[in-house]
Amino acid sequence: MAVRNFVEIVTVGDEILLGATLDTNAAFLARESARAGFEVRRTTTLPDAPEPLREGFREARGRGGAVLVTGGLGPTPDDLTRWALAEAFGRSLRLVPELLSELEEKFRAFGYVTPPAGNATQAELPEGAVPLPNARGTAPGMLVEDDHAAFFAMPGVPHEMEIMFREQVLPRLRARAGPGLVEVRQRVLRTAGIGESALAERVADLLDGREAPKVAFLPHGGSVDLRLTAAGLLPAAAERVLGELEWALAERLSPWVYGRDDETLGGAVGRALAGAGLSLATAESCTGGLIADTITNEPGSSSWFLGGVVGYANEAKRDLLGVSWETLERAGAVSADTCVEMLAGARARFGAECSLAVTGIAGPGGATATKPVGLVHFGVDVAGAVRLERATWPGTRRGIKQRAAKAALLLLLRAVEARGHGERGAGDARGRGDARVAEGGGRGGGEAGEERG
Amino acid sequence: MAVRNFVEIVTVGDEILLGATLDTNAAFLARESARAGFEVRRTTTLPDAPEPLREGFREARGRGGAVLVTGGLGPTPDDLTRWALAEAFGRSLRLVPELLSELEEKFRAFGYVTPPAGNATQAELPEGAVPLPNARGTAPGMLVEDDHAAFFAMPGVPHEMEIMFREQVLPRLRARAGPGLVEVRQRVLRTAGIGESALAERVADLLDGREAPKVAFLPHGGSVDLRLTAAGLLPAAAERVLGELEWALAERLSPWVYGRDDETLGGAVGRALAGAGLSLATAESCTGGLIADTITNEPGSSSWFLGGVVGYANEAKRDLLGVSWETLERAGAVSADTCVEMLAGARARFGAECSLAVTGIAGPGGATATKPVGLVHFGVDVAGAVRLERATWPGTRRGIKQRAAKAALLLLLRAVEARGHGERGAGDARGRGDARVAEGGGRGGGEAGEERG
Numbered sequence: 001m002a003v004r005n006f007v008e009i010v011t012v013g014d015e016i017l018l019g020a021t022l023d024t025n026a027a028f029l030a031r032e033s034a035r036a037g038f039e040v041r042r043t044t045t046l047p048d049a050p051e052p053l054r055e056g057f058r059e060a061r062g063r064g065g066a067v068l069v070t071g072g073l074g075p076t077p078d079d080l081t082r083w084a085l086a087e088a089f090g091r092s093l094r095l096v097p098e099l100l101s102e103l104e105e106k107f108r109a110f111g112y113v114t115p116p117a118g119n120a121t122q123a124e125l126p127e128g129a130v131p132l133p134n135a136r137g138t139a140p141g142m143l144v145e146d147d148h149a150a151f152f153a154m155p156g157v158p159h160e161m162e163i164m165f166r167e168q169v170l171p172r173l174r175a176r177a178g179p180g181l182v183e184v185r186q187r188v189l190r191t192a193g194i195g196e197s198a199l200a201e202r203v204a205d206l207l208d209g210r211e212a213p214k215v216a217f218l219p220h221g222g223s224v225d226l227r228l229t230a231a232g233l234l235p236a237a238a239e240r241v242l243g244e245l246e247w248a249l250a251e252r253l254s255p256w257v258y259g260r261d262d263e264t265l266g267g268a269v270g271r272a273l274a275g276a277g278l279s280l281a282t283a284e285s286c287t288g289g290l291i292a293d294t295i296t297n298e299p300g301s302s303s304w305f306l307g308g309v310v311g312y313a314n315e316a317k318r319d320l321l322g323v324s325w326e327t328l329e330r331a332g333a334v335s336a337d338t339c340v341e342m343l344a345g346a347r348a349r350f351g352a353e354c355s356l357a358v359t360g361i362a363g364p365g366g367a368t369a370t371k372p373v374g375l376v377h378f379g380v381d382v383a384g385a386v387r388l389e390r391a392t393w394p395g396t397r398r399g400i401k402q403r404a405a406k407a408a409l410l411l412l413l414r415a416v417e418a419r420g421h422g423e424r425g426a427g428d429a430r431g432r433g434d435a436r437v438a439e440g441g442g443r444g445g446g447e448a449g450e451e452r453g
Numbered sequence: 454m455a456v457r458n459f460v461e462i463v464t465v466g467d468e469i470l471l472g473a474t475l476d477t478n479a480a481f482l483a484r485e486s487a488r489a490g491f492e493v494r495r496t497t498t499l500p501d502a503p504e505p506l507r508e509g510f511r512e513a514r515g516r517g518g519a520v521l522v523t524g525g526l527g528p529t530p531d532d533l534t535r536w537a538l539a540e541a542f543g544r545s546l547r548l549v550p551e552l553l554s555e556l557e558e559k560f561r562a563f564g565y566v567t568p569p570a571g572n573a574t575q576a577e578l579p580e581g582a583v584p585l586p587n588a589r590g591t592a593p594g595m596l597v598e599d600d601h602a603a604f605f606a607m608p609g610v611p612h613e614m615e616i617m618f619r620e621q622v623l624p625r626l627r628a629r630a631g632p633g634l635v636e637v638r639q640r641v642l643r644t645a646g647i648g649e650s651a652l653a654e655r656v657a658d659l660l661d662g663r664e665a666p667k668v669a670f671l672p673h674g675g676s677v678d679l680r681l682t683a684a685g686l687l688p689a690a691a692e693r694v695l696g697e698l699e700w701a702l703a704e705r706l707s708p709w710v711y712g713r714d715d716e717t718l719g720g721a722v723g724r725a726l727a728g729a730g731l732s733l734a735t736a737e738s739c740t741g742g743l744i745a746d747t748i749t750n751e752p753g754s755s756s757w758f759l760g761g762v763v764g765y766a767n768e769a770k771r772d773l774l775g776v777s778w779e780t781l782e783r784a785g786a787v788s789a790d791t792c793v794e795m796l797a798g799a800r801a802r803f804g805a806e807c808s809l810a811v812t813g814i815a816g817p818g819g820a821t822a823t824k825p826v827g828l829v830h831f832g833v834d835v836a837g838a839v840r841l842e843r844a845t846w847p848g849t850r851r852g853i854k855q856r857a858a859k860a861a862l863l864l865l866l867r868a869v870e871a872r873g874h875g876e877r878g879a880g881d882a883r884g885r886g887d888a889r890v891a892e893g894g895g896r897g898g899g900e901a902g903e904e905r906g
Contacts, residue, residue: 296741
């Protein structure tokens with residue numbers, strides 16, 4: 001039996017087409033539809049203009065299936081969804097007396113004797129349409145359908161639309177789909193420290209010719225997620241193919257995988273440190289506080305993060321982190337030697353067991369003859385075991401900051417994990433860094449109170 | 454003469470159709486197209502699946518005109534835009550040797566001997582297509598056209614797409630449109646330190662019953678922009694109504710307006726400090742480095758930003774910033790007294806003329822009987838003139854960090870401006886803060902070299 005598990009989404013509004021408003025309604029409907037097992041075939045945004053709206057609806061009707069529409073149901077002259085739906089289905093608009101009574105009732109509750117001018121149009125429906133009650137506003141939604149297509153029109157106000165979708169639309173969609181509707185199941189593997197192309201190359205043989213699950217590479221904020229999607233399978237089969245591929249990918253990409261689904265890199269670092277009973281201080285130059293910001297986005301980070309120094313000027317590296325002026329002049333601020341001294345300084349000044357340091361050139365200025373924009377030295381010190389790496393990244397100032405922050409946090413995570421596996425001081429497990437042993441600093445005093453500033 | 458001033462936008466990607474990613478590319482293209490005078494006729498999102506993608510492109514080709522496409526140009530097997538464009542135009546894909554050479558060149562610069570497997574497909578174009586150079590990444594864009602329609606395909610990575618649109622696509626769109634293009638003109642007023650509802654209430658009388666310009670309130674990242682749009686007017690009339698309303702709004706909202714159009718708060722602070730020849734150090738607790746990160750996103754910030762301390766633990770506030778243990782025990786970490794000592798400590802330790810300090814409770818934990826989640830004390834010291842404020846904000850941990858960061862940077866901007874206007878040490882111009890005079894610290898040594906780590 002054919003399962004009618006496709007939907008289309010149509011959002012109506014000049015605000016979206018002008019780029020003034022992000023289309024969060026489309027994202028909500030897409031997410032909720034996918035979770036319920038419907039595949040979103042496409043999303044379209046149409047303007048508050050009669051001709052394009054009617055044509056867009058006609059085309060969607062021609063493609064058939066269920067169409068989720070939001071917007072254009074208000075009382076003003078540029079609210080044209082009712083009219084365009086009637087046109088697209090070749091029906092006329094009719095005032096529905098019961099709807100008018102309900103509207104008048106709602107407006108009386110707001111203190112009006114009769115609805116404000118224009119609001120009576122909200123009681124009009126195309127012939128044969130089924131009204132969908134609006135639990136949180138005045139404009140009712142509607143279902144307009146024939147043998148081929150079903151349009152569910154909802155208001156554009158998000159909190160009105162969301163409850164109408166959940167209570168009025170989704171049950172009807174499910175009834176239309178009948179039995180056999182299969183949920184779309186997803187897993188996400190999160191990686192850092194490696195680019196999209198290099199990732200794809202490393203797993204190409206695992207994905208070649210594979211029908212399910214489908215794998216998407218999603219780069220964002222300096223790192224890449226892999227999303228595995230199984231659609232059109234029964235639950236047990238979906239879980240099996242997802243589990244198999246997830247395991248194979250995670251093994252292949254183990255140096256770079258830091259988490260699954262909604263886990264964050266800062267959260268993974270925090271769990272590792274808290275689990276090992278270690279505290280952390282940071283010493284940032286080119287990342288400019290982004291690492292500390294990332295860490296402190298995690299609730300509870302104050303239990304393992306003591307603080308950090310953003311040592312932007314060389315004097316700040318010297319005065320706040322104890323980097324020697326001789327090193328800054330000889331090797332330069334962007335060097336492995338400076339990075340090592342930043343690590344030691346951060347541990348000592350904050351009395352932390354672990355430290356993380358980054359120094360590099362985010363650009364666009366600051367390059368020298370031997371040090372290009374994008375060159376970054378970074379390192380970690382985990383209870384005396386130092387790992388250092390260097391990289392040169394392309395991209396914008398912000399992009400370089402993001403990649404450096406993610407790479408440094410990943411290095412820290414791996415170093416804390418390695419310590420847990422008895423590899424203390426073994427150096428860089430990935431074989432690309434220098435291993436040195438720095439002075440260990442003692443842990444500072446206990447917590448002074450319940451507040452954290 | 455008919456003006457060809459319509460465009461369509463097509464974004465490609467399962468992550469958008471699944472509701473996993475907001476379609477910011479569509480919003481960018483819509484906004485920039487509208488600014489340039491093009492009317493966006495519709496926006497469509499299509500999946501990473503061969504059949505629906507080809508059909509969607511065929512339909513758009515059938516409607517004719519200019520079509521802006523983003524996404525699906527990467528090197529992985531689910532990047533299908535090239536193939537679907539070739540199909541929609543009935544052409545074959547061909548490897549373009551010059552593009553392959555360029556790709557190889559780019560990858561060599563990243564340290565590859567040959568491009569990673571799969572990347573060579575990025576050198577394939579439909580017959581007759583014109584490549585559009587990618588200034589920031591590997592995948593070139595392309596223009597595929599016939600007498601009826603012109604498809605401009607761009608990468609899905611926002612910073613690659615944006616520069617390609619501005620430099621490669623927009624000039625070609627303008628050439629296609631010819632003379633007679635009527636621009637949609639926009640202005641943006643950027644505010645911080647005040648919420649959307651409070652803003653709207655303060656300017657309601659200026660907007661009531663006004664036809665043009667249209668005003669939209671756009672909250673994001675802890676602050677709110679006001680966008681003024683004049684469409685369908687001749688240039689002189691548009692400029693007149695925009696100028697009048699912008700002036701009235703800016704005057705009414707002067708305590709909160711920090712810039713216009715693409716100006717950032719960090720950039721405004723930087724210009725003010727650089728103009729006054731002042732240097733800055735930061736002392737952050739609950740914002741956790743977000744302020745330093747915001748500042749260092751500005752190119753050239755190393756000329757006025759010396760660095761900062763993220764003093765998360767109380768010991769860090771004492772050891773790195775010189776906050777007295779007595780103050781921390783008596784008044785608490787989240788207090789005006791601690792904030793004042795953080796300001797003095799940051800100036801002294803970094804040798805900066807100005808400092809900024811924030812201490813608060815970002816939540817969800819950390820509240821006490823008298824100090825709720827969202828309570829934040831923040832202040833600035835501009836060459837000895839201290840201003841302090843406190844606020845209690847609702848919202849998430851991240852939201853509170855963002856609002857605190859924006860509010861503190863706004864306070865700094867106003868204090869530096871006031872000094873420029875001869876109001877040295879006059880305290881808070883908005884009349885809500887304490888004014889105190891702290892010890893002034895001397896400026897540290899000169900710059901040591903051309904690098905900044």
